[in-house]
Amino acid sequence: MKHLIALLLLCTSAQADVVTPTRTLRPGTLITAADLTVKAGLQDGMFDRVSDVAGQEARIALYAGRPIPFEGIGPPAVINRNQIVPMQFDAGGLTIRTEGRALERGGIGDRVRIMNLSSRATLFGFVQPDGSIKVTQ
Incomplete structure (x- = not known):
């Protein structure tokens, strides 16, 4: 019974997509759609759509494979x-x-x-x- 409850909890947890860079981006780099990918993840305060990030500028170092936080980018x-x-x-x-x-x-x-x-x-x-x-x- 414990295993059934654990399985139900895992299935009902909300999976959200997070946007991650495909390569390390230095501060000041203009971000293009080719620099981004979407991964499954469960993190708040991170972007979930490539269109929200593409065309923005990196304000901090963004590392490949790590989610992009809201404060990590801004207008060019x-x-x-x-x-x-x-x-x-x-x-x-x-x-x-x-x-x-x-x-x-x-x-x-x-x-x-x-x-x-x-x-x-x-x-x-x-x-x-x-x-x-x-x-x-």
Whole structure:
């Protein structure tokens, strides 16, 4: 009877697919569908569809055969560290545009630190699709 119960429990446990890389991917690597495979697994916090991962960028080292965690990938970087980027600040009808130096890499929608080239002040802003930074503080 114990064996029958154990067999029933094994059969009723939910099997989920997890996406794994076919090769080790270094941080900053653009991930393609050819770099991915799907394996059966039981892990939460991991991707289960190749379409969710393909086209993204590895944020951490992703090892072949290991599931890809949600925080392990992100949108491809639009700006690189030390790149000169246009910045814009909008508040109450006032718009200020200038240039700044990106202090870190960032993809569309990422919050990054930038340095105003005129004042040398460090600011924060969000990366826009055109590669500019919308300053928030």
